Amino acid sequence: MNLKTIMAAACLPFLAVPGVLRAQNPIVQTWYTTDPAPLVHDGTMYIYTGHDEDKADFFWMQEWRVYSSQDMVNWTDHGSPLALETFEWADDRAWAGQCIERNGKFYWYICAHSKYSKGMAIGVAVGDSPTGPFKDAIGKPLYEDGSWANIDPTVYIDDDGQAYLYWGNPDLFYLKLNEDMISYTGNLTKVAQTVESFGAPAVEARKKGVKYKDIYTEGPWFYKRGGKYYMLYAAGGVPEHIAYSMSDTPTGPWKYMGEIMPLQDTGSFTNHCGVIDYKGNSYFAYHTGKLPGGGGFGRSVAIEQFRYNADGTFPIINATKEGVAPIGKLNPYQRVEAETIAFSEGVKSEWNSKTGVYISEIHDGDYIKVREVDFGNQPPHRFSASTSSALRGGTLEVHLDSIGGDLLAKAIVPHTGGWEQWMTVETEVAKPVTGVRDIYFVFKGRKGCKLFNLDWWKFTGKKEQQDVIATTVIPETNVPGNEYPRLDKENRAYFRFYAPQASSVQVDCCGKKYDMQRGADGHWTATTDPLVVGFHYYFLVVDGVSVVDPASYTFFGCCRMSSGIEVPEGEEGDYYRPRQGVPHGQVRSCTYYSESQKEFRRCMVYTPAEYETSPKKRYPVLYLQHGMGEDETGWSTQGRMNHIMDNLIASGQCVPMLVVMDSGDVQAPFRPRPGKDVNEERALYGASFYDVILQDLIPMIDRTFRTKTDREHRAMAGLSWGGHQTFNTALPHLDKFAYIGGFSGAIFGLDVKTCFDGVFADADSFNKKVNYLFLGCGTEEQMGTKQLTGSLRELGIKVDYYESQGTAHEWLTWRRCLKEFVPHLFKK
Numbered sequence: 001m002n003l004k005t006i007m008a009a010a011c012l013p014f015l016a017v018p019g020v021l022r023a024q025n026p027i028v029q030t031w032y033t034t035d036p037a038p039l040v041h042d043g044t045m046y047i048y049t050g051h052d053e054d055k056a057d058f059f060w061m062q063e064w065r066v067y068s069s070q071d072m073v074n075w076t077d078h079g080s081p082l083a084l085e086t087f088e089w090a091d092d093r094a095w096a097g098q099c100i101e102r103n104g105k106f107y108w109y110i111c112a113h114s115k116y117s118k119g120m121a122i123g124v125a126v127g128d129s130p131t132g133p134f135k136d137a138i139g140k141p142l143y144e145d146g147s148w149a150n151i152d153p154t155v156y157i158d159d160d161g162q163a164y165l166y167w168g169n170p171d172l173f174y175l176k177l178n179e180d181m182i183s184y185t186g187n188l189t190k191v192a193q194t195v196e197s198f199g200a201p202a203v204e205a206r207k208k209g210v211k212y213k214d215i216y217t218e219g220p221w222f223y224k225r226g227g228k229y230y231m232l233y234a235a236g237g238v239p240e241h242i243a244y245s246m247s248d249t250p251t252g253p254w255k256y257m258g259e260i261m262p263l264q265d266t267g268s269f270t271n272h273c274g275v276i277d278y279k280g281n282s283y284f285a286y287h288t289g290k291l292p293g294g295g296g297f298g299r300s301v302a303i304e305q306f307r308y309n310a311d312g313t314f315p316i317i318n319a320t321k322e323g324v325a326p327i328g329k330l331n332p333y334q335r336v337e338a339e340t341i342a343f344s345e346g347v348k349s350e351w352n353s354k355t356g357v358y359i360s361e362i363h364d365g366d367y368i369k370v371r372e373v374d375f376g377n378q379p380p381h382r383f384s385a386s387t388s389s390a391l392r393g394g395t396l397e398v399h400l401d402s403i404g405g406d407l408l409a410k411a412i413v414p415h416t417g418g419w420e421q422w423m424t425v426e427t428e429v430a431k432p433v434t435g436v437r438d439i440y441f442v443f444k445g446r447k448g449c450k451l452f453n454l455d456w457w458k459f460t461g462k463k464e465q466q467d468v469i470a471t472t473v474i475p476e477t478n479v480p481g482n483e484y485p486r487l488d489k490e491n492r493a494y495f496r497f498y499a500p501q502a503s504s505v506q507v508d509c510c511g512k513k514y515d516m517q518r519g520a521d522g523h524w525t526a527t528t529d530p531l532v533v534g535f536h537y538y539f540l541v542v543d544g545v546s547v548v549d550p551a552s553y554t555f556f557g558c559c560r561m562s563s564g565i566e567v568p569e570g571e572e573g574d575y576y577r578p579r580q581g582v583p584h585g586q587v588r589s590c591t592y593y594s595e596s597q598k599e600f601r602r603c604m605v606y607t608p609a610e611y612e613t614s615p616k617k618r619y620p621v622l623y624l625q626h627g628m629g630e631d632e633t634g635w636s637t638q639g640r641m642n643h644i645m646d647n648l649i650a651s652g653q654c655v656p657m658l659v660v661m662d663s664g665d666v667q668a669p670f671r672p673r674p675g676k677d678v679n680e681e682r683a684l685y686g687a688s689f690y691d692v693i694l695q696d697l698i699p700m701i702d703r704t705f706r707t708k709t710d711r712e713h714r715a716m717a718g719l720s721w722g723g724h725q726t727f728n729t730a731l732p733h734l735d736k737f738a739y740i741g742g743f744s745g746a747i748f749g750l751d752v753k754t755c756f757d758g759v760f761a762d763a764d765s766f767n768k769k770v771n772y773l774f775l776g777c778g779t780e781e782q783m784g785t786k787q788l789t790g791s792l793r794e795l796g797i798k799v800d801y802y803e804s805q806g807t808a809h810e811w812l813t814w815r816r817c818l819k820e821f822v823p824h825l826f827k828k
Contacts, residue, residue, distance in 0.1 A: 024323030071328030081132030394445025625722030717741030
């Protein structure tokens with residue numbers, strides 16, 4: 001494209017169309033957006049765009065953006081997951097691109113100026129979701145040759161799996177991509193342009209003074225439909241319209257078919273299109289200059305709905321203010337991101353790594369419109385929104401159907417302590433409303449200054465509002481007298497924490513962090529996703545510092561004192577619960593002196609209920625070890641060992657026995673010393689325990705309690721790293737142990753023929769010495785337990801294998817393993 005022509009076209013005055021802000025097009029008003037590339041994935045329409053900078057005088061573009069919708073009128077801003085900074089080789093001109101999915105990965109093809117070749121180059125980024133994060137897939141351009149023609153890539157995967165990547169201005173090129181989507185086979189092919197194929201010959205063959213039917217310019221969009229291949233493109237030079245060609249094969253020959261969007265008042269001298277089918281409708285995306293301040297270097301994406309002609313050709317499509325009709329509804333009774341917008345005036349979106357995308361630059365008189373809000377048959381009761389303000393706050397009004405429509409709710413936004421210090425404001429709904437309506441968020445406050453930010457909003461129905469306490473239960477892990485946390489029927493956890501001076505609070509539960517929202521009363525609240533049943537550690541993260549919740553009992557886990565929440569199973573979990581009518585044993589805390597370590601230590605000892613009433617009886621002993629980052633209390637608190645033993649003994653499923661639990665000396669995290677061999681360091685982790693159990697613990701237990709002291713009445717088992725310690729203790733000392741169990745044991749890389757001085761090499765000898773060997777794990781963890789079992793069985797080793805269905809590396813897995821293990825002990 002000729003630069004002088006571009007600049008002349010850019011200088012054409014843009015006259016705002018009266019009432020344009022009441023329209024549906026352009027679909028994004030918070031930023032200028034360009035070069036739309038639609039993608040449908042998992043029931044959602046995504047639009048990938050470029051971004052013109054405000055007040056630009058050329059295509060100074062720095063990033064790419066993503067928007068999504070499920071109703072085609074409300075578009076959610078996902079920010080900019082891709083920018084020039086993503087590509088080390090790129091230094092300017094983040095121009096058009098397209099994203100496509102293959103084998104669960106998302107490949108975003110872009111063009112940018114290369115600081116190496118000094119021309120435009122084609123790059124590719126990859127992500128695991130349609131909204132990223134994305135990274136440079138190969139760390140260099142996919143294709144560059146120093147040419148400025150390498151712009152506007154478009155990609156399509158044909159029915160046979162072959163992917164094609166087209167691009168170019170003023171010539172059209174293509175590559176055949178390999179299945180990995182980040183490399184290609186063969187050489188770059190230049191598509192022949194003729195009057196028949198594209199309305200005019202290639203640039204070098206055009207004759208001066210000849211008026212051609214059309215001229216391929218740039219911005220190709222390639223796809224297949226109904227057995228035909230379509231190539232849409234910006235045509236005619238400057239200003240541009242949209243035309244297309246068709247072919248019976250993915251590489252031509254092409255036949256020029258005519259114009260789709262003729263020249264008209266779009267407010268932009270360029271155009272760039274993308275076409276897609278979604279929910280039974282066909283959509284044509286393009287860009288205009290129709291936002292205030294817009295024009296040739298301030299473009300905005302718009303969408304039109306259309307129908308193909310009966311023969312598969314395109315009708316003429318004209319740009320409209322009205323845009324497309326809605327094809328879905330929005331649920332106001334769930335959290336709705338503030339950046340989900342049908343139309344807006346004045347506001348901008350921003351992003352940070354903690355909050356994500358939110359709405360900012362809110363001033364007096366600005367508004368956000370949201371369409372097709374379905375209130376259902378029952379009116380909402382309350383309205384809440386997450387807001388922040390470093391200065392003076394303002395008022396958030398919610399109106400029905402227009403800026404001046406009936407007032408639905410009015411919330412006062414106070415000073416919250418900072419632009420990113422969020423507070424949830426709430427208010428009663430002022431007017432009953434049902435059915436499907438449009439709503440307008442109208443912002444008011446002092447004139448001329450920024451008022452506040454908005455992260456999300458939500459309406460609450462009366463039924464939902466009727467006291468969370470009435471529809472939830474208190475978990476047994478709460479300190480008595482504390483109403484929170486709570487659990488609902490779907491096992492969502494509700495947290496509440498009072499910290500009026502805190503700037504930010506999160507709940508860290510099951511490996512996921514949930515942002516808590518601050519209310520005006522200083523209480524922070526959050527609700528989790530549904531949690532799996534069983535015991536889970538959790539923490540509160542207050543202003544970046546991880547602390548325990550004072551409302552929860554504490555448990556030693558994760559290498560520290562932790563909060564915990566027990567998500568109850570149904571009746572299937574009764575085996576680890578105390579039961580009426582079942583005699584209960586005791587868990588004793590025993591302090592003893594360790595000669596091997598020259599220190600006092602503590603162990604926990606379970607004695608069965610009959611221990612005190614049968615003074616002449618001696619008992620077998622199970623030594624039971626915890627995992628990494630836990631201690632000797634783990635099995636009797638998180639593991640419910642005592643209740644499991646009580647119930648199994650009372651039912652006659654296992655013999656009465658003592659269970660001894662000592663520290664494995666692995667409370668602190670594993671930290672190999674700098675410069676040391678990691679495997680050697682790992683062998684030292686918790687190694688002090690081996691001397692403790694053999695030289696100190698077993699002798700102390702046999703002196704202190706009425707035990708049977710021979711190997712036939714001694715067993716050892718452990719979970720995770722405790723399983724590792726069990727193998728390292730018991731297998732070299734089969735003169736002391738006849739029963740062995742590993743629960744998700746950290747036992748990796750064993751050569752079963754040679755490990756532990758070849759203890760498994762003679763299967764007959766091993767099977768005679770070890771009365772019972774048990775290995776168990778959860779179906780959702782990858783500890784290698786099943787593979788180890790198979791290797792042992794191939795040698796002839798007798799080993800029982802158990803899988804806990806649906807559980808991972810967690811206490812519910814180990815409770816179940818203990819339940820399966822102990823009934824086999826001491827019965828020979």
